[in-house]
Amino acid sequence: MSNRNNDQKYRAPEMEIYAKDRQPSAADVPMQRSVQELIQLRSLLRLYEREGIKIIPIAPRSKAPMAGYSSRKPFSSWAEIIKFLGENPATNFAAATGSLSGFFVVDVDGSEGKSSIDKLIKRNGGISKSVRVKTPRGWHLWFLCPEVPVGNSASRIAPHIDVRGDGGYVLLPGSIGPKGEKYQFMNGRGLEDVEIGPAPEWVVSLVTSPSKAIVAPSDDDVDGLSSTAS
Numbered sequence: 001m002s003n004r005n006n007d008q009k010y011r012a013p014e015m016e017i018y019a020k021d022r023q024p025s026a027a028d029v030p031m032q033r034s035v036q037e038l039i040q041l042r043s044l045l046r047l048y049e050r051e052g053i054k055i056i057p058i059a060p061r062s063k064a065p066m067a068g069y070s071s072r073k074p075f076s077s078w079a080e081i082i083k084f085l086g087e088n089p090a091t092n093f094a095a096a097t098g099s100l101s102g103f104f105v106v107d108v109d110g111s112e113g114k115s116s117i118d119k120l121i122k123r124n125g126g127i128s129k130s131v132r133v134k135t136p137r138g139w140h141l142w143f144l145c146p147e148v149p150v151g152n153s154a155s156r157i158a159p160h161i162d163v164r165g166d167g168g169y170v171l172l173p174g175s176i177g178p179k180g181e182k183y184q185f186m187n188g189r190g191l192e193d194v195e196i197g198p199a200p201e202w203v204v205s206l207v208t209s210p211s212k213a214i215v216a217p218s219d220d221d222v223d224g225l226s227s228t229a230s
Contacts, residue, residue: 032090033176042085044174045093047191049078054100056169057084058092061178063171071096071169092175098166103131103196104150104207105164106141113138113160120158120206130197132189133173136181140170143199148208157206165207 033041048055054074057066065071066088074096075081085091095101108117121127131142150165157163164170173190175183185191199207 038085038089041093041174042082044172045081045085046078048093048095048172049081051191052102053172054096055081055172056094056096057088058094058171058175060088060090060092061176062092063094065094065169066091071167072100074100092171094169094171094175097164097168097170098150099145100166103142103144104199105168105170106143106199106203106207107135107162107164107170108139108141109160109162110137113158116158116161120161120202124202125200127203128197128200129194130189130199131191131194132186133170134184134186135171136177136179136183139186142196143203144196146199146204146208148204150207153207163207 045055056069056071056074058064059066075084097104108114127141133140133142145165150163152165152168153163155161171183173183173185177183188194
């Protein structure tokens with residue numbers, strides 16, 4: 001018995017150090033928002049609603065719409081949004097993209113997507129100033145819908161670059177990823193900083209064309225997508 005107690009006393013400090021060094025997992029992330037986070041989220045939701053963005057409730061720490069809602073069935077009023085948030089304070093929120101909200105999104109996924117967008121920019125020209133969101137893995141570039149419909153695609157215009165238009169949706173700033181990562185507007189690129197701008201002609205051509213884009217071979221970083229989030 002004494003040897004076992006001594007062994008436990010000997011191992012305890014080691015276990016304590018391990019616990020301090022251990023990386024947090026999804027289980028460590030609180031599911032509920034703090035009061036301050038809820039106040040900030042309500043303010044953001046009000047901003048989205050004023051801008052005419054159609055909002056969808058998303059399951060906490062997820063990208064799946066809550067029961068009864070979809071990209072074609074968003075909230076119908078501010079009162080409905082606030083009531084839902086009060087009853088489900090951990091909920092994420094998304095924007096229904098395309099003609100419903102008036103904008104489409106180019107989703108740049110990770111370092112691979114950044115490499116692809118940099119190559120497209122070098123080949124075709126720059127990107128007009130518009131709203132930009134930092135996501136857990138990359139960036140969302142918001143653009144006004146052109147006169148022709150914009151659909152949804154995954155890695156069609158370039159590797160690791162998705163497009164969300166009619167029938168699609170993207171998580172909004174104020175949402176939280178599965179490991180606690182936050183969706184945030186980039187510095188100087190929020191809805192209160194800039195208007196949602198039109199896409200360059202080459203972007204419109206790519207997102208509305210049935211053919212796949214050819215990405216020019218280049219490793220140059222010409223876009224500066226990696227600037228810090230607000």
